[in-house]
Amino acid sequence: MIMVAVFIICLALGVPIMATIGMATIVPIFVDGIIPMTMVVQTLYTGVDQFPLIAVTGFILAGALMGTGGITERIIEVAASLVGGFAGGLATVTIVACMFFAAISGSGPATVAAIGGIMLPGMFKRGYDRDFGAAVAASGGALGILIPPSNPMIIFGVVASVSITQLFMAGLIPGLLIGVMMIGAGQLVSYKRKYVGSGEPFSARRVMAAVRRGKWALLAPVIILGGIYAGVFTPVEAAAVAVFYAFFVGVFVYRSLTWPGFLESLRVTAMTSGTVIVIVGIALSFGRLLTIYQIPQMVAEGLSAVSSDPIIVLFLIAIFLIVIGTFMETLAQIIILTPVFLPLVKSLGVDPIHFGVIFVVCCEIGFLTPPLGANLYVAMKQADVSLEAVSKAVLPFLAALIVGLVPIILFPSLSLFLPQLLMGN
Structure with a gap:
């Protein structure tokens, strides 16, 4: 107590x-x-001394290099050629571009910063309200932690001792599902507010021209995810490949990555990954103490007293995670609460991979809810609006996320189809 x-x-x-x-x-x-106090020190050391954590730093650096190396602009150009001409097209372009970038960076706030920094000025010039633009960027950025590669999934894999590769596979279909639902929410708001598209009709020739110009950018997620899914390299090796690819394309192909931009990417990576590693070490010590005090057993007994139906228990856990996600940082949430809930759901026959996807989707909602929603703060600074304004404007996208969570809980095959297809049971 x-x-x-x-x-x-x-x-x-x-x-x-x-x-x-x-x-x-x-x-x-x-x-x-x-x-003994030595328990804290030992757990902290062993917590950060884990090989898969290298992937977190790698994907953060890859995302930073892609943002400064010209890859982000090409991704947006391709997305604009596909959907930019429709009503509210720039909102759709932003979300689609976030989905592409999420398949490279693994970070929600990094996706908001990279895509929002380029898209928002153009949205405002075309008459989009600032609060809506910020909400679109923040919501699209939330896909960065679900569409693989995902840093929170790496942390969940480490804590739960499950395959990170299978987690990456499991997150793809739910990520695309929620991305489509977010596009739908953006279209509804755009129709209501009478936002227009670029005015250019869809042209296959224009799409192909954009794809040719952006082929190096589009190859990045293909190489990274394709290599992981095909078993060519592990997630850690994929992070290293992503860094090398981003550096090579930024310097030798697009020639947009400058020395100051490279140093800024290193600075951002050091600050972000340093924070992540410290949180991981401390939170694992906290989780160890929870286990010693038998908190997981008490929680399991409490939930089991309510229901033994795995679907009902998953919905109760999801509600709890959504609420606590409003004031607890995502990585701390995963590290502290995974040991609490995982034994319970496993005893009810829930696949840990499926539970990991549900957990990350709930954390995704936390990125969009004040007072801790990290994506909201990044987007509000870019759009120069208040937290209250962007929090209100993001509600339709939050609704899309929550509605999308329901079939993910009800139908485990949405998460498990790809892992079972590509890797067996």
Whole structure:
């Protein structure tokens, strides 16, 4: 109880999540005097000393290099040639471009920054409201943690000891499903607000010309995901390939990656991945303490008392994750709560890969809900609007996400079809 009380009090006081988790871990150990403090140090060290975490840094760097190396612009050009002429076309272009970029970067906020920074000025020039533009960029960026490669999926794979490659496969169909639903939400709002497209009719010739100009950009997700799915390389090796590919294309093909841009990419990567690694280490110590105090068993008993139906339990867990995601950072959420819920859902016959996809979709919703929604803060700065305005404008996209979560829970085959097809049981 001391651990939970310290955690809630620190969150309520606005203490940074790393310090909150650290305090909630250390204070009970001091009070009880039973568990040695060396446990925290050992767990922290072993937590960050895991080979798959290299992939997180790699995909963050690849996304940064693609943003400064000209790949992002080519992706947007191809998306615009496909759907830019329809009513509300620029909103659709933004979401489609985010889906392409998500298949490279693995990060939600990075996707918002890369695509939103280019698309939003054009949307505003064509009469799109700033709050709606920010909401579109934030929502499209949320796809960055579901469409593989995904940094949260890597963390889930590490914590749950499941195949990261299978998680990547499992996230593809749900990611495309939710992407289509977001496009539909954007179209409905665009129709209601009378936003127009580019005015250019669809032209197969124009699409092919854009594809030829952007072929190097379009090859990136094909090489990365194709290599993983075909078993040519592991997710860690895929991250290294993504970095090399982004550097090569940015320097030698598009010649847009400059020395200052390269240094800025390294700086962003160091800041982001450093934060991730520290959170992982501290949160794993917290999770270890939860296990020692038998919190997972107590939660399992409580939920089992409500229902033994796996579908009902999954919906209850999803509701809990969505609520707690409004004030808990995604990686901390995965590391702390996966050991709590995973034993329960496995005992009910739920596939851990399927549960991982559900977990990440719930975290995706957290990226769009204040007060912690990271995508909202990135988008509001780009669009120069208030948090209240973008939070209101993002509601149709949140509704699309939540509606899309329902079939993902009800039909495990949406998540498991590709892993079973390509890798067997």
